[in-house]
Amino acid sequence: MAKEITSRAENYSEWYNDLVLKGGLADYSAVRGCMVIKPYGYALWENMRDILDKMFKETGHVNAYFPLFVPKSLFEAEEKNAEGFAKECAVVTHYRLKTDPDNKGKLIVDPEAKLEEELVVRPTSEAIIWNTYKKWIQSYRDLPLLINQWANVVRWEMRTRLFLRTAEFLWQEGHTAHATRQEAMEETIRMINLYADFVENYMALPVIKGVKSESERFAGAEDTYTIEAMMQDGKALQSGTSHFLGQNFAKAFDVKFVNKENTEEFVWATSWGVSTRLIGALIMAHSDDDGLVMPPKLAPHQVVIIPFLSKNLEETEVMIDKANDLKKELAKMGIRALVDSDETKRPGFKFAEYELKGIPLRVVIGPRDLANGVVEIARRDTKEKAFFPTDNLPGTIQGLLEDIQQNMFNRAKSFRDSNITKVDDFEVFQKLLDEKPGFILAHWDGTAETEDKIKELTKATIRCIPLDNPQEDGKCILTGKSSKQRVLFARAY
Amino acid sequence: MAKEITSRAENYSEWYNDLVLKGGLADYSAVRGCMVIKPYGYALWENMRDILDKMFKETGHVNAYFPLFVPKSLFEAEEKNAEGFAKECAVVTHYRLKTDPDNKGKLIVDPEAKLEEELVVRPTSEAIIWNTYKKWIQSYRDLPLLINQWANVVRWEMRTRLFLRTAEFLWQEGHTAHATRQEAMEETIRMINLYADFVENYMALPVIKGVKSESERFAGAEDTYTIEAMMQDGKALQSGTSHFLGQNFAKAFDVKFVNKENTEEFVWATSWGVSTRLIGALIMAHSDDDGLVMPPKLAPHQVVIIPFLSKNLEETEVMIDKANDLKKELAKMGIRALVDSDETKRPGFKFAEYELKGIPLRVVIGPRDLANGVVEIARRDTKEKAFFPTDNLPGTIQGLLEDIQQNMFNRAKSFRDSNITKVDDFEVFQKLLDEKPGFILAHWDGTAETEDKIKELTKATIRCIPLDNPQEDGKCILTGKSSKQRVLFARAY
Numbered sequence: 007m008a009k010e011i012t013s014r015a016e017n018y019s020e021w022y023n024d025l026v027l028k029g030g031l032a033d034y035s036a037v038r039g040c041m042v043i044k045p046y047g048y049a050l051w052e053n054m055r056d057i058l059d060k061m062f063k064e065t066g067h068v069n070a071y072f073p074l075f076v077p078k079s080l081f082e083a084e085e086k087n088a089e090g091f092a093k094e095c096a097v098v099t100h101y102r103l104k105t106d107p108d109n110k111g112k113l114i115v116d117p118e119a120k121l122e123e124e125l126v127v128r129p130t131s132e133a134i135i136w137n138t139y140k141k142w143i144q145s146y147r148d149l150p151l152l153i154n155q156w157a158n159v160v161r162w163e164m165r166t167r168l169f170l171r172t173a174e175f176l177w178q179e180g181h182t183a184h185a186t187r188q189e190a191m192e193e194t195i196r197m198i199n200l201y202a203d204f205v206e207n208y209m210a211l212p213v214i215k216g217v218k219s220e221s222e223r224f225a226g227a228e229d230t231y232t233i234e235a236m237m238q239d240g241k242a243l244q245s246g247t248s249h250f251l252g253q254n255f256a257k258a259f260d261v262k263f264v265n266k267e268n269t270e271e272f273v274w275a276t277s278w279g280v281s282t283r284l285i286g287a288l289i290m291a292h293s294d295d296d297g298l299v300m301p302p303k304l305a306p307h308q309v310v311i312i313p314f315l316s317k318n319l320e321e322t323e324v325m326i327d328k329a330n331d332l333k334k335e336l337a338k339m340g341i342r343a344l345v346d347s348d349e350t351k352r353p354g355f356k357f358a359e360y361e362l363k364g365i366p367l368r369v370v371i372g373p374r375d376l377a378n379g380v381v382e383i384a385r386r387d388t389k390e391k392a393f394f395p396t397d398n399l400p401g402t403i404q405g406l407l408e409d410i411q412q413n414m415f416n417r418a419k420s421f422r423d424s425n426i427t428k429v430d431d432f433e434v435f436q437k438l439l440d441e442k443p444g445f446i447l448a449h450w451d452g453t454a455e456t457e458d459k460i461k462e463l464t465k466a467t468i469r470c471i472p473l474d475n476p477q478e479d480g481k482c483i484l485t486g487k488s489s490k491q492r493v494l495f496a497r498a499y
Numbered sequence: 500m501a502k503e504i505t506s507r508a509e510n511y512s513e514w515y516n517d518l519v520l521k522g523g524l525a526d527y528s529a530v531r532g533c534m535v536i537k538p539y540g541y542a543l544w545e546n547m548r549d550i551l552d553k554m555f556k557e558t559g560h561v562n563a564y565f566p567l568f569v570p571k572s573l574f575e576a577e578e579k580n581a582e583g584f585a586k587e588c589a590v591v592t593h594y595r596l597k598t599d600p601d602n603k604g605k606l607i608v609d610p611e612a613k614l615e616e617e618l619v620v621r622p623t624s625e626a627i628i629w630n631t632y633k634k635w636i637q638s639y640r641d642l643p644l645l646i647n648q649w650a651n652v653v654r655w656e657m658r659t660r661l662f663l664r665t666a667e668f669l670w671q672e673g674h675t676a677h678a679t680r681q682e683a684m685e686e687t688i689r690m691i692n693l694y695a696d697f698v699e700n701y702m703a704l705p706v707i708k709g710v711k712s713e714s715e716r717f718a719g720a721e722d723t724y725t726i727e728a729m730m731q732d733g734k735a736l737q738s739g740t741s742h743f744l745g746q747n748f749a750k751a752f753d754v755k756f757v758n759k760e761n762t763e764e765f766v767w768a769t770s771w772g773v774s775t776r777l778i779g780a781l782i783m784a785h786s787d788d789d790g791l792v793m794p795p796k797l798a799p800h801q802v803v804i805i806p807f808l809s810k811n812l813e814e815t816e817v818m819i820d821k822a823n824d825l826k827k828e829l830a831k832m833g834i835r836a837l838v839d840s841d842e843t844k845r846p847g848f849k850f851a852e853y854e855l856k857g858i859p860l861r862v863v864i865g866p867r868d869l870a871n872g873v874v875e876i877a878r879r880d881t882k883e884k885a886f887f888p889t890d891n892l893p894g895t896i897q898g899l900l901e902d903i904q905q906n907m908f909n910r911a912k913s914f915r916d917s918n919i920t921k922v923d924d925f926e927v928f929q930k931l932l933d934e935k936p937g938f939i940l941a942h943w944d945g946t947a948e949t950e951d952k953i954k955e956l957t958k959a960t961i962r963c964i965p966l967d968n969p970q971e972d973g974k975c976i977l978t979g980k981s982s983k984q985r986v987l988f989a990r991a992y
Contacts, residue, residue: 036573036630037618040566045646048563070541073533074620074651074667075589078596080529082606092596092606096568098620099592099608101655103571103585113575113585115592115617124608125530127567127591127620137529153538158567158651162594174567 009362013295018239025289026168029298029362039166039173043282046363049306051176051282055156057208057304058178058280061200067152067180072134074158075125080133084258087132090225094162096127096173127160132226132251132277135181136259143183143273145264150193151183169286170243170499177281183273185265187252190274194250197278198231201246209284210301210414211235211291212422213245214445214494216470221454224277228252234469234494236422237290240443242469242496245287248278286499291418292387298364299386301414302407309336309343309403310365312356314372321373329371335400341407361386366410367403387413428492432483435495439464445496449489451482460484460495469494502855506788511732512660518782519661522791522855532659532666536775539856542799544669544775548649550701550797551671551773554693560645560673565627567651568618573626577751580625583718587655589620589666620653625719625744625770628674629752636676636766638757643686644676662779663736663992670774676766678758680745683767687743690771691724694739702777703794703907704728704784705915706738707938707987709963714947717770721745727962727987729915730783733936735962735989738780741771779992784911785880791857792879794907795900802829802836802896803858805849807865814866822864828893834900854879859903860896880906921985925976928988932957938989942982944975953977953988962987 009028012020026032031047043051059069075098082088102119106112128134135153142148156178166172180197184190198215205211213233223230227249235245256262256272265271292299302308311332313325326347333343344365346356353370360368368384375381380393383403387410394402425444429435435446450456450468460483461467471493480489502521505513519525524540536544552562568591575581595612599605621627628646635641649671656664673690677683691708698704706726716723720742727735749755749765758764785792795801804825806818819840826836837858839849846863853861861877868874873886876896880903887895918937922928928939943949943961953976954960964986973982 033631033634035566036570036627037566037568040568042566042631043564045561045563049561051564052562068538068542069545070538071536071544071669073528073530073535074653075530075533077529078606081596082604085604088606092598095594095596096591096618097593097596097608098589100590101588103574103588103590103619105585111575111578113571113581115590125589126596134529138526138535141526160567176564 011295011297011362014238021295022286022290023168025293025298025362029364031285031289031298032168034168037173039163041168041172043176046306047285050285050288050300050304053304053306054208054284055178058204059154059156061204062154062178062180065196065200067154067182069155070153071155071157072131072138074128076128076131076134078124078126080137081126083133083137084226084255086254087130087226091129091161094164095129096160096162098125098127128157129159129161130277130279131155131157131159131179132181132255133259136255136261136275139181139183139273140259140261143261143263146185146266149183149185149263149273150189152180152193153182154178154180167286167499169282169289171283175282177279179277179279182276183256183261184276185263185271185274187274190252190276191250194229194231194248194276194278197276198233198246198248201248201278201280202233204280205233205235205245205284205287206415208301208303209288209291210303210411210418211245211287212415212419214470214472216472216475216494218247218470219454219457219468219493221457222468224249226251226254227277228254232470234445234496234498235287235291236418236425236445236496237287237499238421239290240425240445240496242445242498243283243287243290244469244498245284246278246280249276251275251277292414293364296358297362299414300364300366302366302411305364305366306342307344307363307365308341308407309367309369310356310360311343311345311369311371312353313345313347314353314370315347315349316373325371325373325376328376332369332371332399336403339400339404341400341404357384367406369399369403385410387417429483430480435466435483436464439466439497443497445469445494447492448483448495449480449491450493451485451487451489456482456484464497466495466497469496469498504788504790504855507731514788515779515783516661518786518791518855522857524778524782524791525661527661530666532656534661534665536669539799540778543778543781543793543797546797546799547701547777548671551697552649554697555647555671555673558689558693560647560675562648563646564648564650565624565631567621569621569624569627571617571619573630574619576626576630577719577748579747580623580719584622584654587657588622589653589655591618591620621650622652622654623770623772624648624650624652624672625674625748626752629748629754629768632674632676632766633752633754636754636756639678639759642676642678642756642766643682645673645686646675647671647673660779660992662775662782664776668775670772672770672772675769676749676754677769678756678764678767680767683745683769684743687722687724687741687769687771690769691726691739691741694741694771694773695726697773698726698728698738698777698780699908701794701796702781702784703796703904703911704738704780705908705912707963707965709965709968709987711740711963712947712950712961712986714950715961717742719744719747720770721747725963727938727989727991728780728784729911729918729938729989730780730992731914732783733918733938733989735938735991736776736780736783737962737991738777739771739773742769744768744770785907786857789851790855792907793857793859795859795904798857798859799835800837800856800858801834801900802860802862803849803853804836804838804862804864805846806838806840807846807863808840808842809866818864818866821869825862825864825892829896832893832897834893834897850877860899862892862896878903880910922976923973928959928976929957932959932990936990938962938987940985941976941988942973942984943986944978944980944982949975949977957990959988959990962989962991
């Protein structure tokens with residue numbers, strides 16, 4: 007029968023792993039901390055990538071590709087960035103293997119093929135890109151440069167989780183160069199808004215936009231903007247970041263331009279990225295104990311059509327034809343449908359399998375229903391089943407998909423909103439995190455020291471200082487010192 | 500004025516580099532042998548990738564993603580493959596850098612962060628993929644597996660050329676698993692045909708399909724199918740390969756399946772790939788001394804529209820509006836147009852720039868022409884300029900683009916065909932290669948020894964034994980031993 011899924015109540019983290027592995031999204035690999043993204047998971051990523059790519063291009067960005075490797079001397083040029091990533095990077099030191107003289111058929115690193123300068127496998131590409139921009143930027147006429155890259159990056163994480171934290175992951179990284187601080191800041195905000203738009207309107211996941219505290223900032227940035235989403239266990243997941251880099255990288259790589267007034271200035275920069283981590287967010291925000299729940303706009307298959315198969319071969323053939331006809335009609339409307347006419351599997355097995363895979367709608371085509379002018383349609387999000395007239399079925403399906411998309415967002419939003427609490431007492435703060443995890447809005451005295459102490463005591467971090475945050479007088483939840491606004495605390499992935 | 504391009508006659512290889520660099524396709528990077536693919540080059544690659552991806556999906560393939568790194572023990576499992584790539588691979592030996600105690604602000608490899616097992620940066624992914632397939636394949640029901648991956652790979656080449664041979668390059672690699680030899684062989688052929696279709700019908704470049712001699716075969720394959728194209732200097736460029744791997748990788752990684760008769764067998768395999776090298780082929784096959792010539796089906800911009808700008812601002816505005824209107828109309832037909840209304844550059848400068856970039860059609864919108872009901876259109880391929888009526892301009896443009904695509908193919912084919920020579924005498928063979936390079940059809944005795952000797956003496960290699968090769972009795976061009984067919988010789992990139 008169907009694959010068994012650990013329930014959320016039983017073990018949330020095993021539930022997550024079960025969904026990823028048994029839902030066919032990814033698999034472990036022979037390389038420590040690296041995963042294989044399986045076809046179903048990759049199809050989901052392709053949908054996300056294509057939509058984001060279109061959004062980037064519509065906002066004037068172009069794609070390019072920069073080397074995988076960063077020479078150590080470039081890597082260390084921007085000090086904070088280097089410091090931030092040095093502890094977790096893969097280092098290429100040799101360029102050849104040779105036959106092991108002591109062990110036939112085995113290979114060893116050839117000591118004579120040692121690189122003069124080690125190469126770091128990119129954990130992020132600011133260094134290699136800004137070193138290149140130096141060549142490309144001379145005058146204000148060369149600005150802005152609005153470049154994005156789709157790439158793999160490597161961060162040698164010690165504790166990894168499928169999609170959420172892997173040594174290698176896929177992402178996009180935008181790297182823009184501007185003539186003024188204001189333009190770069192506008193770009194930073196534009197991109198965090200674009201990410202929020204994508205996560206809310208395609209992933210059906212509400213986010214809180216905000217700015218990071220100094221301790222949580224990207225290494226090398228002057229400001230990091232973030233979108234934070236709530237998972238079903240109340241923990242936060244940082245879903246995208248957009249960094250205002252000031253002139254830090256321009257100074258580290260000596261990238262200057264001649265402005266309209268004919269004087270030389272350092273270039274202003276931003277960088278921004280989202281990764282395959284978003285797939286982890288999507289899974290944890292929407293799925294249930296029966297499996298994945300895919301938001302229709304991103305689902306690899308939006309509809310599965312299951313024709314009723316019987317010993318009456320003639321009738322069966324008619325059902326399969328009807329199923330394929332429906333698929334074709336849906337394709338014309340841009341709806342991705344799958345027909346399952348595999349006679350070796352029973353309907354119950356198929357139902358469970360597609361529930362596990364999270365396909366938004368299941369349509370069963372049966373002879374008796376058809377004679378009554380109806381088909382049975384089941385929604386994955388609510389598990390509701392109902393009969394719908396065969397007249398204008400594609401229109402009905404389209405309407406249902408839109409409804410599911412909206413319902414998933416509403417459900418996630420009402421869950422999120424009911425799990426944000428204003429807290430003014432540190433004991434309550436601690437207790438709440440253990441007993442009813444969620445987001446906490448609390449006053450903070452603004453120091454890194456207090457932030458660290460709170461993290462140490464509660465494992466909660468400041469996720470962000472929300473944008474358009476209401477200003478109110480209060481006292482820091484830990485130190486009692488005066489504060490002008492609440493910030494968002496949570497335990498996080 | 501316009502950027503200067505070395506002429507082909509003067510220095511073919513500098514001409515090529517000029518086109519790549521000054522045409523804005525790619526740039527050198529700070530990493531030895533690695534290049535930066537610039538936005539214009541990447542847009543070209545995106546077009547190629549999207550078309551190929553569609554063709555793969557239409558033939559039943561799905562995409563997935565496997566790790567960048569291959570543990571050494573997996574890398575060495577298939578002996579011939581390991582031997583073939585060991586000499587040119589990047590090896591990760593450490594996972595951390597640390598601050599240099601003797602040199603503030605500098606980083607050194609942390610000797611305590613040495614990996615227990617070295618990781619090879621994938622030069623190709625057979626090893627990591629077949630190690631994964633072992634988990635995924637148990638029964639004939641799991642077959643065929645038809646998986647493709649779009650990825651970066653690294654081969655530590657000593658002599659690199661932009662696009663043609665770089666340490667890191669982008670490619671796709673298909674890896675399929677089958678229940679029978681015949682099915683795997685059919686897949687091998689299907690994919691070489693698919694590549695030929697793509698290169699001929701999209702890149703406008705005729706190819707010769709064939710099978711490689713043993714010496715030129717992919718390391719680990721039983722047979723390698725290839726498509727070979729001729730560049731303007733008469734040299735061959737291998738443009739795509741499809742490998743029948745037999746059961747070599749299944750045996751190396753112990754991948755067996757239970758067949759319908761309930762007995763265990765090793766799985767049959769293929770792999771196939773094309774890379775950013777194709778961009779090199781496209782440049783060298785079609786371009787001229789004024790710059791790139793892009794085939795319309797792949798050109799990032801198919802049409803550039805240049806409105807005539809004058810001191811009459813009202814008139815200028817009308818011209819710009821007309822240009823933008825035409826762009827919109829073309830977009831509706833799926834034609835990618837660019838409007839250049841930059842007033843800081845003179846028309847002559849623009850014309851040279853877009854010639855350099857190889858945009859297939861240039862449309863000039865001027866007030867006097869418009870009053871006469873015409874616009875001037877220049878073709879990049881033939882340099883012809885002519886006036887066309889403004890009535891049904893989009894239709895005219897579409898027709899011209901189709902004509903250019905066909906003309907580019909015909910021109911490349913007639914050049915290719917006129918440079919294939921049957922030769923029966925070794926002195927003529929040598930002389931021809933030096934004086935009028937091209938492809939040579941000659942008899943060969945079938946031994947690797949003779950092939951090596953010919954290569955040593957002439958730098959020419961056997962590019963392939965063409966498919967459907969006419970059988971005829973003859974004598975080996977070098978040894979005079981008897982031979983049943985001619986094979987295709989050339990110097991190659």
